[in-house]
Amino acid sequence: MSVRIRMKQMGRKHRHFFRICATDTKNPRDGRVIEELGTYDPYVPQTDARVSFNQDRLSYWLSVGALPSEQVAIFIEKYGPKGTHLDAQKSAIEKVRAPRLIPEAGEAKFIRKTKAELAAEAAAVAAAATAAAEAASAVEASATAATEAASAVEAAATAASEATAAETPPAADNEAPAEATAEAAG
Numbered sequence: 001m002s003v004r005i006r007m008k009q010m011g012r013k014h015r016h017f018f019r020i021c022a023t024d025t026k027n028p029r030d031g032r033v034i035e036e037l038g039t040y041d042p043y044v045p046q047t048d049a050r051v052s053f054n055q056d057r058l059s060y061w062l063s064v065g066a067l068p069s070e071q072v073a074i075f076i077e078k079y080g081p082k083g084t085h086l087d088a089q090k091s092a093i094e095k096v097r098a099p100r101l102i103p104e105a106g107e108a109k110f111i112r113k114t115k116a117e118l119a120a121e122a123a124a125v126a127a128a129a130t131a132a133a134e135a136a137s138a139v140e141a142s143a144t145a146a147t148e149a150a151s152a153v154e155a156a157a158t159a160a161s162e163a164t165a166a167e168t169p170p171a172a173d174n175e176a177p178a179e180a181t182a183e184a185a186g
Contacts, residue, residue: 002024002025002067002124003023003024003025003034003061003064003065003066003067003071004020004022004023004067004068005020005021005022005023005058005061005066005067005068005069005072006020006023006026006029006035006068006069006072006075007020007029007040007061007069007072008020008021008023008029008030008033009022009029009030009155010030015043016042016093017039017040017041017042017043018039018040018041018042019036019038019039019040020036020037020038020039020040020051020053020072020075021031021033021034021035021037022034022035022036022057022066024038031090035057035061036054036062037054037057037058038051038052038053038054038058039051039052040075042145044094044096045094045096046093046095046096047092048085048087048088048089048091048093049092049093049095049096050078050093051075051078051089052093053075053076053079053080055080055081058076058080058081060113062076063097069135072122117175119138
């Protein structure tokens with residue numbers, strides 16, 4: 001029996017992941033396996049945290065002559081027992097496992113008011129409208145009074161000018177008629 005170390009597809013449509021398994025070469029890709037050696041999840045945001053191996057069992061199967069597939073050989077070179085990216089993998093796994101820091105939401109922009117608050121607000125608006133209407137009528141009354149005062153002053157001025165005109169003598173007595181002056185000149 002010839003043993004291969006290859007990936008077995010798991011998961012669902014559009015969200016798959018893989019188990020890295022030791023299996024017989026005659027078995028189908030997703031068929032029966034001898035042993036599961038690790039996982040590969042392509043949807044993990046940190047690239048170096050996507051692959052994880054059981055290092056002891058992987059070393060065993062490589063020592064007894066199991067051949068890895070092309071992609072698994074790359075993973076073993078990077079993250080295997082003597083991998084080149086082991087330190088980066090440890091830091092990436094710590095980042096993934098660390099809790100996410102969510103900033104505070106701050107003060108709410110909109111707060112739903114209760115019926116009592118809405119009623120009090122409506123009463124305040126109505127009171128302000130009533131006060132504005134009273135102020136407008138007071139202004140209108142003072143404008144009417146000012147108009148009446150202006151017309152009274154105008155009437156008094158007209159009466160005074162008529163009285164002054166009545167007291168002065170007529171101008172026709174002092175002057176000669178215009179026709180007579182014209183004849184004398186001519």
